[in-house]
Amino acid sequence: xxxxxxxxxxxxxxxxxxxxxxxxxxxxxxxxxxxxxxxxxxxxxxxxxxxxxxxxxxxxxxxxxxxxxxxxxxxxxxxxxxxxxxxxxxxxxxxxxxxxxxxxxxxxxxxxx
Amino acid sequence: xxxxxxxxxxxxxxxxxxxxxxxxxxxxxxxxxxxxxxxxxxxxxxxxxxxxxxxxxxxxxxxxxxxxxxxxxxxxxxxxxxxxxxxxxxxxxxxxxxxxxxxxxxxxxxxxxxx
Numbered sequence: 644x645x646x647x648x649x650x651x652x653x654x655x656x657x658x659x660x661x662x663x664x665x666x667x668x669x670x671x672x673x674x675x676x677x678x679x680x681x682x683x684x685x686x687x688x689x690x691x692x693x694x695x696x697x698x699x700x701x702x703x704x705x706x707x708x709x710x711x712x713x714x715x716x717x718x719x720x721x722x723x724x725x726x727x728x729x730x731x732x733x734x735x736x737x738x739x740x741x742x743x744x745x746x747x748x749x750x751x752x753x754x755x756x
Numbered sequence: 757x758x759x760x761x762x763x764x765x766x767x768x769x770x771x772x773x774x775x776x777x778x779x780x781x782x783x784x785x786x787x788x789x790x791x792x793x794x795x796x797x798x799x800x801x802x803x804x805x806x807x808x809x810x811x812x813x814x815x816x817x818x819x820x821x822x823x824x825x826x827x828x829x830x831x832x833x834x835x836x837x838x839x840x841x842x843x844x845x846x847x848x849x850x851x852x853x854x855x856x857x858x859x860x861x862x863x864x865x866x867x868x869x870x871x
Contacts, residue, residue: 686846686862732798741806746798
């Protein structure tokens with residue numbers, strides 16, 4: 644029962660173009676969604692989040708969009724840079740006393756110069 | 757400020773051997789977590805702790821035990837390692853943030869191979 648799905652295992656984009664990473668979810672109990680970025684041999688690092696009552700959150704080059712009716716969110720990176728090459732994980736937060744994160748399987752982004 | 761550190765970084769065990777993975781954080785976080793990451797799967801929660809002296813099971817707790825004797829440390833034990841426990845293990849910690857975004861800070865991971 645995979646509650647958070649990232650159906651694209653990989654994505655290749657040219658430097659300067661837009662990267663769009665997608666995530667679908669099935670659990671309506673998620674109250675926040677978070678994106679984490681992971682470089683090889685390192686732990687994931689927090690990138691950006693969005694509340695389930697919002698439809699957009701922007702932080703510099705990173706914007707996350709949430710479509711609750713479709714149970715879909717996406718992360719836009721504009722413009723993409725080679726340093727953005729990493730694995731990106733989408734996660735949903737369930738808040739039932741203990742705040743638990745449910746992670747997707749990740750999308751590997753490669754930004755070529 | 758080292759953040760979250762994990763010891764060791766790599767380990768190879770034989771089936772049936774035991775070991776303990778150590779996680780330490782210097783951010784005074786109440787919550788700590790142990791995850792495992794396997795190819796083609798997201799991070800899965802093994803055990804977690806909401807404070808010193810308390811632990812609870814996550815999604816995949818079988819074959820693991822944990823202890824949180826000090827607020828800054830969270831230990832993950834494998835009593836009798838099995839090849840199915842070959843994985844990369846991540847520790848994380850966080851504050852108890854209410855009404856806001858929820859950010860966990862992760863350690864660099866421990867790559868464990870059980871032969």
